[in-house]
Amino acid sequence: MEIFLSAVFGELATRSVSFFVNKYSKQQMQAMEINLERVLLRAQVIVDEAEGRCITNQGMLRQVSMLRDAMYQGFYALDTLRYRAFEKDCSGDHEVANNSWALSKFSCAKRLCLSSSSSTKTSQELQVEEALDNLRTMILDVSETVMFLTAYPRLHRQPYNMHLQMENCMFGRQMEMELVLNFLLHTPSCSSRLDRFDVLPIVGPGSCGKSTLIAHVCNDERVRDHFSQIAFFCHGTARDEDIAILTDRYAHNRKLLIVFEVVGELSDDLWQRLCYLSTSCATSGSKIIITSRSNKITELGTTQTMTLKDLPHEAFWYFFKVITFGSTDPRMHPRLAYLAMEISKTLKGSLVSANITARVLKADFSIQHWCKILKFTRGSVVEKHQSMVGAHPHDRLTETKPKPLYLRRLGQTSADLFISSQYQTCSSQEELPEITLQDVLYGGVKPRGSFKVLAWKSPLPPYRCYIFACEIQQLQTRVVKRRRSLNNSGITRVGVDASIA
Structure with a gap:
């Protein structure tokens, strides 16, 4: 007692x-x-x-x-x-x-x-x-x-900056934009190996916002008034006819801004063409901006290289929260806000994934739906892919040479979505796929054979569209292909393929 x-x-x-x-x-x-x-x-x-x-x-x-x-x-x-x-x-x-360990109160x-x-x-x-x-x-x-x-003048707000929705405005790159503007408008010309051109290299991983930053800068009225012509060379191409047109049209020594987006490695021949263009059709004050995923372009710069990185997790959460809840106050849905914080941790700063996931979450504001998406993104997408290849899917897509991906589909355990390659294009350049990545991963759409999906269409200039080349692969088919490749190479291996473990 x-x-x-x-x-x-x-x-x-x-x-x-x-x-x-x-x-x-x-x-x-x-x-x-x-x-x-x-x-x-x-x-x-x-x-x-x-x-x-x-x-x-x-x-x-x-x-x-x-x-x-x-x-x-x-x-x-x-x-x-x-x-x-x-x-x-x-x-x-x-x-x-x-x-599992329910004990007494004492x-x-x-x-x-x-x-x-x-x-x-x-x-x-x-x-x-x-x-x-x-x-x-x-x-x-x-x-x-x-x-x-108060001593600095106010900026002229352009129409696309007046939207209340954050996905329609450039986020987290305000300082970088001002630095690029200062380079174009206020940095005096310096003597360099190009003799007439100053070069600003911009380096960063894929889909971090390099093209969006340049588009915002080039749409600024001060930049358009400062240069006679703004020439874009995208996807690592500078054809002879393009250079001929610029040379003929601007042979009277006017200020020229060349924006060159390098995909892959910049060849010496291509760079020599740009050097020829700089000495043939431009005057002092003309400038070049080069963007690439590779650090090799830093050797071409005449000023300090600008390095863009993915948004810090705290800034990424702020962005993801706003585009997910919109005009809804997250404090009115605290449980959903907690789930959104956990989901944002699995996306690892990917702006494309943030927009796709936010669209899926906004379709159903229920605890069950958001818990299902959290479990799917955390387990079936991130943890599964890391156990297979030892890297996050976002890291694989943003490398200098992107590698294939295997992604699990929501509610499907017998087949994976195999993404063999990706590329970017503008909506006006080619016909876009009718199937979206959201439909394949979260919806009931199941295409057959090889197909293309529209991962995301940016609402910001230059309105890039991210397209993936995909294929639905059954797990048994992948095991057979793996075993055949091992037998043909004369290698005997015990166990199953790591991609289905």
């Missing part, structure tokens, strides 16, 4: 202490949430005002860019704090784990679980405090910059 009473009183004391600690911790976190919201509002006002100005000072651009990154980190910490309570409610893994194991959850809260408190301190420091650092912002 005494042992039972001591256990009861001990449990009551433990629960009382836990109640007061949790109540104090909850009040403290609510105060931190309010403070972080206020500081984020101040940071957003400064960033929005800076983005509306034509800033030419590179130091000021870097300061604003650092403040923008800190703002995205703050929004990510705030959302993590808000939606952490729904982790166990929305995750089937936690439910299975809880049911068990020591449950106390260990409570202590681990409190440690998780402590780490989240530290994350919020770090984001709050970082934002406050950045706002103090740019206090003088805010005073100088």
